[in-house]
Amino acid sequence: MSEDREILRELWNGQVPVHFVLSSEEITTVETPQPYFALVPRQTYFPLCLEKVNRHFLKSTSHAANAEVWLDWEGTPLRLHYPVGVLFDMYANEGILPWTVTVHYTNFPESELIHLPSRDAVEAHFMFTLKEADSLKHKNTLVSNMQKKDHKQLWTGLLNDRYDQFWAINRKLMETSTENPFFRYIPFRIYQPDKPFIQTLVRPVDEEGRRLTLEQLLKRTLPDASDRTVKIQGIRVPEQTPIQWLSEHFSHPDNFLHICVLDK
Amino acid sequence: MMLRGLEPDSEALLWKMVSVGEYRDAIHSFLKLCSGAGEEWTPFEDDMDETRLMIVKKQIIVVGEGSAVETYDDVNSSPVDTNIPLYFEYHVIYNQPFSVPQLLFTATRPDESLVPLSALHEWVPQSLISSHSGDQGKQYLWETLTQIEHPILHRPIYALHPCQTSSFITQIRKFSK
Numbered sequence: 098m099s100e101d102r103e104i105l106r107e108l109w110n111g112q113v114p115v116h117f118v119l120s121s122e123e124i125t126t127v128e129t130p131q132p133y134f135a136l137v138p139r140q141t142y143f144p145l146c147l148e149k150v151n152r153h154f155l156k157s158t159s160h161a162a163n164a165e166v167w168l169d170w171e172g173t174p175l176r177l178h179y180p181v182g183v184l185f186d187m188y189a190n191e192g193i194l195p196w197t198v199t200v201h202y203t204n205f206p207e208s209e210l211i212h213l214p215s216r217d218a219v220e221a222h223f224m225f226t227l228k229e230a231d232s233l234k235h236k237n238t239l240v241s242n243m244q245k246k247d248h249k250q251l252w253t254g255l256l257n258d259r260y261d262q263f264w265a266i267n268r269k270l271m272e273t274s275t276e277n278p279f280f281r282y283i284p285f286r287i288y289q290p291d292k293p294f295i296q297t298l299v300r301p302v303d304e305e306g307r308r309l310t311l312e313q314l315l316k317r318t319l320p321d322a323s324d325r326t327v328k329i330q331g332i333r334v335p336e337q338t339p340i341q342w343l344s345e346h347f348s349h350p351d352n353f354l355h356i357c358v359l360d361k
Numbered sequence: 362m363m364l365r366g367l368e369p370d371s372e373a374l375l376w377k378m379v380s381v382g383e384y385r386d387a388i389h390s391f392l393k394l395c396s397g398a399g400e401e402w403t404p405f406e407d408d409m410d411e412t413r414l415m416i417v418k419k420q421i422i423v424v425g426e427g428s429a430v431e432t433y434d435d436v437n438s439s440p441v442d443t444n445i446p447l448y449f450e451y452h453v454i455y456n457q458p459f460s461v462p463q464l465l466f467t468a469t470r471p472d473e474s475l476v477p478l479s480a481l482h483e484w485v486p487q488s489l490i491s492s493h494s495g496d497q498g499k500q501y502l503w504e505t506l507t508q509i510e511h512p513i514l515h516r517p518i519y520a521l522h523p524c525q526t527s528s529f530i531t532q533i534r535k536f537s538k
Contacts, residue, residue, distance in 0.1 A: 211508050296512075
């Protein structure tokens with residue numbers, strides 16, 4: 098794994114260009130506010146990086162400064178608990194860049210979106226997902242045996258964009274040995290347009306001990322899909338890649354492989 | 362109060378990992394017990410995936426003046442007065458990554474709006490979180506009682522974190538006696 102370490106840093110630094118526009122329903126001033134452009138890290142969650150966006154738009158709306166913000170893309174509310182990179186790959190795809198999203202401060206669509214009103218909420222969601230991945234990968238979970246300060250370090254590493262701080266702890270969750278070269282199950286989620294994500298139990302090796310590839314994982318979970326584009330971290334990964342390797346190198350900070358399957 | 366109806370046997374399940382088979386057996390036994398006791402839990406199966414067996418129960422909880430709370434299983438039997446009825450729907454599912462049953466629920470007001478998580482957090486008695494002080498107590502709440510994407514229905518729902526469920530329930534049982 099150490100030879101491929103550069104890939105980890107490259108992926109960590111991935112960003113996507115976003116064009117934020119205030120919803121016309123929110124505007125209470127005479128002038129239409131200027132849009133706001135930003136390069137947003139793929140690995141983060143929108144609720145963590147909208148401070149500047151809010152400051153920019155709240156001049157144009159009479160809504161309270163602590164109003165809960167939500168976003169939509171062409172009318173589809175964005176699930177703010179998904180990593181930014183996943184949302185981008187699903188909705189922006191090969192379309193016009195930068196990716197345009199609309200900002201709202203009222204009428205939060207409660208039946209569709211989970212509330213993440215504070216940093217504590219995002220932290221709880223992140224840690225919960227991380228523990229889920231840990232439970233899938235290791236028979237005896239590692240995260241629950243870590244000290245509280247190590248949990249905090251994972252979170253603050255993500256929050257403050259500190260690659261070294263994050264990976265100092267995360268490497269323990271990605272470690273394998275010669276006796277145990279594989280994770281128990283691979284944590285992954287498959288996203289398709291207008292469908293709920295798919296998450297099932299898949300081992301990184303078959304009964305004969307051969308490494309399972311991305312192609313084989315997709316065959317097991319999406320037997321009917323044929324003509325498609327498959328992206329992980331915004332990259333069209335070769336489908337012959339073993340999923341054990343992908344799990345170690347292409348996972349998001351939550352330790353999940355977020356796989357986007359789109360029509361060609 | 363929301364856990365009235367979980368039999369003592371199911372508490373043991375929450376302490377250790379269970380297989381899908383054990384979960385399914387426990388749910389079927391539980392359903393048999395419930396029909397005898399007049400408790401309304403409805404099972405839902407996914408023909409393609411036996412791990413997605415889910416049971417659902419609806420309940421109306423009336424929050425009166427001075428936080429007196431009464432529960433009703435049927436909307437027709439609850440009194441029509443100034444008390445506010447809240448509509449709870451409980452789901453028990455099998456959480457596959459953690460290999461344990463998990464309790465999920467929704468809580469809505471008569472106008473169909475969601476009871477906010479912050480309000481639910483306030484209802485948790487101090488004694489249940491007393492071992493965690495100040496900010497830690499607040500964070501403990503966020504880690505224990507949260508809103509998640511329902512693993513089967515893929516819509517927002519409140520959830521008891523599987524890891525905290527057993528200790529949380531133990532505290533509630535102590536408290537409610």
